[in-house]
Amino acid sequence: MRMWRPSIAASEGIKSKEELQQAKDKWGKNDFELPMPKFYELLKEQLVAPFFVFQFFCMLLWCLDEYMYYSLMTLLMLVIFECTVVKQRQQNMSTLLHMRRAPQPCLVYRQSKWTQVSSDELVPGDICSIGHNERDTVVPCDLLLLRGNCVVNESMLSGESVPLRKEAVGASIVNDAEQLKNLEIDDGSSMKHKRHVLYGGTKVLQHSTPSSKDSLRVSSPPDGGCVGFVLKTGFGTTQGSLMRTILYSSQRVTANNSEAMWFIVLLLNFAVAAAAFVLSQGINDPTRNQFKLFLHCVMIITSVVPPELPMELSLAVTNSLIALTKSNIFCTEPFRIPFAGRIDVCCFDKTGTLTSDELKLHGVAGLEAHVEPDKYRGKRGGELDIIAPEQLPLDTELVLAGCQSLVLLNGQVAGDPLEMTAVRNINWCLTSNEGRAQGLPSVQPSFFSDRRGEIQAVDIVHSFSFSSELKRMTTIVCVRKADNDEQDEQRVLTKGAPEVLESVFINKPSYYRRVYRHYASKGCRVLALGFRVLSGELSTDQLRCKPRDELESELTFAGFLVLDCPLKDDTKRTIRELMISKHKVTMVTGDNPLTACDVARQVGINAGYSKQPLVLTPNAESGSVEWKSIDDGSPDVEDETIPFNVDEVEKMQVQYDLCVTGEALSTLYKQQEDKCDDNAAVLEGFLAVLEKMCLCATVFARTSPQQKEHLIMAMNRCGKTTAMCGDGTNDVGALKQAHIGISIVNSSSSENTPHVVDSGRGSGSAGQSGLRNRRQAGHRSVREMQQSLSSSDDAQIVRLGDASIASPFTSKSSSIRVIKKLIRQGRCTLVTTIQMYKILGINCLITAYYLSSLFIHGVKNGDQQLTISGLSIAMFFLFLSRAKPARKLSHQRPPSGVFCMSVMVSIFGQFVIHLAFLAAALHVAQPFIEPGDPAMHPDGNFTPNVVNSIMFLMSSIMQVNTFVANYRGQPFMEGFWENKLFCRSALFNYAVLAAVISEIFTPINAMLELVAMPNQETQLVVAALMTGDTIVTLAFEYAVQMIVFVST
Structure with missing residues (x-):
C-alpha cells in the first residue's frame, strides 16, 4: 500500500474522471460483496472435492463386489454430511451479509469540489468527510485523518469498549516527504501511528475540527466533518480482513493437517503389503477371476482411508467450538484449539489482566517540601508520606486534572479507568469544550472541590497521546482563573514512568528514586507528575507545532501518583493451578x-x-x-x-x-x-x-509491544507451545506470535458499550455504587448470553464484535480463568483427535489383514454384516467426540501428536495382539475350510459359513476393544464411566456379542448372517479367544499409559 503516499502529499483527492475510473477498475466497490450461492451450487462444489470423489470411487468398488446396502448406507452418510456442511456455509454467509452496513451518503472531495456520493463508491486516494451525526456514523473504510479529531469506539474490531481518541496526522507531516515515508500505517492494528487512522466499521462517537486554517489544499467540508484520506476499501480494510478470517474459518471446521496425511501414508504401506500378498496368492490360481482379484486388492488398499474420517475429525473440533462459545470464548481459527492442549508456557500481561481495572487512588507521594506537615496522611514523616487527593497542591492537582485523555459522551465520562479514578478523586469533572480547543474537553472543579473559587476551568489545547514506546503522555492546557482580572496561564502537563521522566525534571529531589522504588516494590502503580508554565502568549497553532521533545523538557516535579491495582479475584488460584500442572508462567508487562x-x-x-x-x-x-x-x-x-x-x-x-x-x-x-x-x-x-x-x-x-513480540518469538524457537494473555490494544504483536493468543476484553456487557461514569459524580461512594450497578448489569447480560447459547448445539459463526483483530481467541470475561478453560478444552480436543487416529489406524490394520485372510481362503463378508458394523463404528465415534474435558488440570501432558512414541507403541502393540488372536481364530476355523464348498468360492456370492462367522465375531470384538482400550479418559477428559453414551454403547455391544457367541437368542445371529458353531468345543474356544483379546488389549494399553504416567 505504499502507492498512496505520493497522493497524500498532494492532498487534493482524485482530480479527473479518468483517474476515478482507473481506481474503480483497480479496487472495485467499497463493499463486502458476498453473493449468496445456491444450495445445489455449493453441494456440487463439495461433491467434486478430491476426498468425496475418492470415497465415491471406493463405494463403486464395493458395489461391484455385491455390497449394495453397505455402499448405499456409506454413500448416504457422506452425502448427508456434505449437505449439512453446505447448509452451515449458507447460514454463515447469510450471517455475514447481515453484518455488513448499508451504504450511506458521504461527502467526497473530487475534481477540486465537495460532492455527495454513496460510501460504496469510495476508492483509495479519495478524500472524504467523516463526523458524528444523529445516524450513529460508521466509518465506511480505513482512513488517514488529515484534519480534525475524532473519538471512536473500536469494539467492533478489538472488542475493547474504551473510546479512543484519533488525531489528525498534521499538515507538517503530510507535506514532508521524509516524515511521510516514516509514517507507519500499513500493518493493521499493530502499527505505530494507528492513532491517526480510522478503521472501517468503527463508530464515530464525537468529532471536532480546528477553527483556524491549515496548509492542506482541501477546503473545509460543508457538513463540518473531519477530513480523511481513503487508505483501503472493501475486503482490503482491517474489518474486511477480519471478515475474511471469520468466513474462511467457517468453511470446514476440521483438525485435518499434514500429520493426518503422513499417518494415512504409513497405514497405506501395510495395506499395500497385504494386497500384494493376496495378489501373489491369487494370480497363481487359474480358477480365480482376475477382475475380482484386482477388485479385492484395490478394496484392501482403499480400506485405509475410512469414509467417516472427515466427519470424525470435524466433530471433535466443532464440539469444542460450541463448548468455548458457551463460555464466552470466541475463536476465529479453530485449527488452533488442539494447540491449546500442548501449551507449555503461559505469558500474562499485568495491568487489566492479572490485576483489576478498578483502581484505588492512595494519593501523591514525594512532596515533602510542598505542603505543611499537618496535612500528611501517613505517620512516617517526610517524603514517603502520601498526601490525600483533597489536600494536594494546586500544581499537582492541575496535572491530574489536565493530563488525561478522557472524553465526554452524552453527558458521561468515558476513557481510561486510571484517569477516571484520578479525576473523580480530586473532585473535578469534565465539561464540553466544542469550538474552543479542537474538541478536546475542559475540566473544572466540581461543587465538592476546594478549587471552585480559584480555577474556572482547564482547557486542553493539544494532547500527545500515551505511547508505549515513550511511556508517557503530555497535554498543553490553558488554565482559566476564576478571577477575571487574573491572566490565563498556559502549561505543559506530563505524567509517565518515573525512570523515564527523571531526566526531564529541573528540580528533581534527592529522594526521587527512593520514593518511587519504595511504593513500586509494594506492588503499587506509580506515575511521575510534572509541569511547566509556558512564558509568553503563544497561539494554539504555534503550540501544536512545537516538537514534543521541546515541550517535555525542563519540567517541574509535582509528585508521584500512587495507585493500588488489586488482583482479580481468581488470579492467584488460576496461577497456582497452572504452576501445579507444570506450566511455565511468565509475566510480560510494561x-x-x-x-x-x-x-x-x-x-x-x-x-x-x-x-x-x-x-x-x-x-x-x-x-x-x-x-x-x-x-x-x-x-x-x-x-x-x-x-x-x-x-x-x-x-x-x-x-x-x-x-x-x-x-x-x-x-x-x-x-x-x-x-x-x-x-x-x-x-x-x-x-x-x-x-x-x-x-x-x-x-x-x-517492555515495549515489539519486545513482547520478540519474547514470544524466542519462546517459540525454543520449541515451546506458547500462550499469551493480554489486551487487544498494546499486546497485538505478542498475541499474534503466540500459538494461542487470547485477547481478554474488559467489557461489562455484550453490547460493547463504552466504559463510562457519570460526569457529575463527586463522591467515592457514588462511584462504587455505579461500578456495582455496571457489574450487575454485565453479569445479567452474560447470563442471558449463556442461556441463549446453551439452547443451541450448533456451531455458530463468530460475529464482528465478538472476534478481535488482535488474536485468534477472544474472551468476553475479564478473568484469566479463560486460559485454564482453553487448556482443558484443548487437551480434550487433542486427545480425542489422537484417539480417533489410533482407532482408525488399528481398525485399518486389522481390516487389511482380515480382508486378505478371508479373500485367500475364498471367504467373504455379508452385506448386512458390513452395514451393521459400519453403523456401530459411526455411533462410537459420535459418542467419543462428545466427551467433555476434565475438571482439573493435570501435571501430566497429553501426547503431542500421532507420531509420539507412546502413541506408535500403543498402535502397533495392539495391532500385534489383535493379529495374534486373529491368527489363532483362523487356525480354529481351519478345519472347516473346504476348498470345494460353493459357499467358499472366492468369486461367488456370499453364503454364511463357519469361517465367516468366527472371523466376523473376532473382528467385531476387536473393534469394540479398540474403542474401549483407546478411550483416554482422565486426566484429560471425563472417564469411561462418566461418558454415559459411550459407556452404554460399549456395554451394549459386549452384551450383543456375548449373546451371539452363546447363541441364546438366535434371531440376532440370523440378522448378522451368522451360522451356529459346529460344536461346543469350537464355541468355547472362540469365546475364550474373544475374552482373551479383550483382557490382553485392555491390560496392554493400561500398561502403556502407566509407563507414560510414571515417565512424566
Whole structure:
C-alpha cells in the first residue's frame, strides 16, 4: 500500500474522471460483496472435492463386489454430511451479509469540489468527510485523518469498549516527504501511528475540527466533518480482513493437517503389503477371476482411508467450538484449539489482566517540601508520606486534572479507568469544550472541590497521546482563573514512568528514586507528575507545532501518583493451578520492574521470600547489562551486582527470581547492531541471546509491544507451545506470535458499550455504587448470553464484535480463568483427535489383514454384516467426540501428536495382539475350510459359513476393544464411566456379542448372517479367544499409559 503516499502529499483527492475510473477498475466497490450461492451450487462444489470423489470411487468398488446396502448406507452418510456442511456455509454467509452496513451518503472531495456520493463508491486516494451525526456514523473504510479529531469506539474490531481518541496526522507531516515515508500505517492494528487512522466499521462517537486554517489544499467540508484520506476499501480494510478470517474459518471446521496425511501414508504401506500378498496368492490360481482379484486388492488398499474420517475429525473440533462459545470464548481459527492442549508456557500481561481495572487512588507521594506537615496522611514523616487527593497542591492537582485523555459522551465520562479514578478523586469533572480547543474537553472543579473559587476551568489545547514506546503522555492546557482580572496561564502537563521522566525534571529531589522504588516494590502503580508554565502568549497553532521533545523538557516535579491495582479475584488460584500442572508462567508487562516483581510474588509466579529477586538492567558506563538486586528505596540495603553471562542464566534461576527489563533488552539488541548492519542478522542474533534466557526469567518489565513480540518469538524457537494473555490494544504483536493468543476484553456487557461514569459524580461512594450497578448489569447480560447459547448445539459463526483483530481467541470475561478453560478444552480436543487416529489406524490394520485372510481362503463378508458394523463404528465415534474435558488440570501432558512414541507403541502393540488372536481364530476355523464348498468360492456370492462367522465375531470384538482400550479418559477428559453414551454403547455391544457367541437368542445371529458353531468345543474356544483379546488389549494399553504416567 505504499502507492498512496505520493497522493497524500498532494492532498487534493482524485482530480479527473479518468483517474476515478482507473481506481474503480483497480479496487472495485467499497463493499463486502458476498453473493449468496445456491444450495445445489455449493453441494456440487463439495461433491467434486478430491476426498468425496475418492470415497465415491471406493463405494463403486464395493458395489461391484455385491455390497449394495453397505455402499448405499456409506454413500448416504457422506452425502448427508456434505449437505449439512453446505447448509452451515449458507447460514454463515447469510450471517455475514447481515453484518455488513448499508451504504450511506458521504461527502467526497473530487475534481477540486465537495460532492455527495454513496460510501460504496469510495476508492483509495479519495478524500472524504467523516463526523458524528444523529445516524450513529460508521466509518465506511480505513482512513488517514488529515484534519480534525475524532473519538471512536473500536469494539467492533478489538472488542475493547474504551473510546479512543484519533488525531489528525498534521499538515507538517503530510507535506514532508521524509516524515511521510516514516509514517507507519500499513500493518493493521499493530502499527505505530494507528492513532491517526480510522478503521472501517468503527463508530464515530464525537468529532471536532480546528477553527483556524491549515496548509492542506482541501477546503473545509460543508457538513463540518473531519477530513480523511481513503487508505483501503472493501475486503482490503482491517474489518474486511477480519471478515475474511471469520468466513474462511467457517468453511470446514476440521483438525485435518499434514500429520493426518503422513499417518494415512504409513497405514497405506501395510495395506499395500497385504494386497500384494493376496495378489501373489491369487494370480497363481487359474480358477480365480482376475477382475475380482484386482477388485479385492484395490478394496484392501482403499480400506485405509475410512469414509467417516472427515466427519470424525470435524466433530471433535466443532464440539469444542460450541463448548468455548458457551463460555464466552470466541475463536476465529479453530485449527488452533488442539494447540491449546500442548501449551507449555503461559505469558500474562499485568495491568487489566492479572490485576483489576478498578483502581484505588492512595494519593501523591514525594512532596515533602510542598505542603505543611499537618496535612500528611501517613505517620512516617517526610517524603514517603502520601498526601490525600483533597489536600494536594494546586500544581499537582492541575496535572491530574489536565493530563488525561478522557472524553465526554452524552453527558458521561468515558476513557481510561486510571484517569477516571484520578479525576473523580480530586473532585473535578469534565465539561464540553466544542469550538474552543479542537474538541478536546475542559475540566473544572466540581461543587465538592476546594478549587471552585480559584480555577474556572482547564482547557486542553493539544494532547500527545500515551505511547508505549515513550511511556508517557503530555497535554498543553490553558488554565482559566476564576478571577477575571487574573491572566490565563498556559502549561505543559506530563505524567509517565518515573525512570523515564527523571531526566526531564529541573528540580528533581534527592529522594526521587527512593520514593518511587519504595511504593513500586509494594506492588503499587506509580506515575511521575510534572509541569511547566509556558512564558509568553503563544497561539494554539504555534503550540501544536512545537516538537514534543521541546515541550517535555525542563519540567517541574509535582509528585508521584500512587495507585493500588488489586488482583482479580481468581488470579492467584488460576496461577497456582497452572504452576501445579507444570506450566511455565511468565509475566510480560510494561509496568515498573519493582511493581511487577511484587505482583509476581503475590500471585505466586515468583517464589517469594525463599528466592532473592534480581533485575537485569543496563550499565550506562560500560554499555552492557548486569544483574542487580531489587532496590526498594531502603537506605540500609546494599545493592548486589552480578555480571551478565547469558550462558549462566539457566543456573542462576535456581537461586534467584530473575526479572528482565525492556531497557536491558534494548541494550542487548544494540550490542547486536554494533556487530553487523543487516537488520535480519541483528534480529537473529538478538533472538539467539533471548532464547537462552526467555524461559529462565519469570518477569519481563517495562517492555515495549515489539519486545513482547520478540519474547514470544524466542519462546517459540525454543520449541515451546506458547500462550499469551493480554489486551487487544498494546499486546497485538505478542498475541499474534503466540500459538494461542487470547485477547481478554474488559467489557461489562455484550453490547460493547463504552466504559463510562457519570460526569457529575463527586463522591467515592457514588462511584462504587455505579461500578456495582455496571457489574450487575454485565453479569445479567452474560447470563442471558449463556442461556441463549446453551439452547443451541450448533456451531455458530463468530460475529464482528465478538472476534478481535488482535488474536485468534477472544474472551468476553475479564478473568484469566479463560486460559485454564482453553487448556482443558484443548487437551480434550487433542486427545480425542489422537484417539480417533489410533482407532482408525488399528481398525485399518486389522481390516487389511482380515480382508486378505478371508479373500485367500475364498471367504467373504455379508452385506448386512458390513452395514451393521459400519453403523456401530459411526455411533462410537459420535459418542467419543462428545466427551467433555476434565475438571482439573493435570501435571501430566497429553501426547503431542500421532507420531509420539507412546502413541506408535500403543498402535502397533495392539495391532500385534489383535493379529495374534486373529491368527489363532483362523487356525480354529481351519478345519472347516473346504476348498470345494460353493459357499467358499472366492468369486461367488456370499453364503454364511463357519469361517465367516468366527472371523466376523473376532473382528467385531476387536473393534469394540479398540474403542474401549483407546478411550483416554482422565486426566484429560471425563472417564469411561462418566461418558454415559459411550459407556452404554460399549456395554451394549459386549452384551450383543456375548449373546451371539452363546447363541441364546438366535434371531440376532440370523440378522448378522451368522451360522451356529459346529460344536461346543469350537464355541468355547472362540469365546475364550474373544475374552482373551479383550483382557490382553485392555491390560496392554493400561500398561502403556502407566509407563507414560510414571515417565512424566
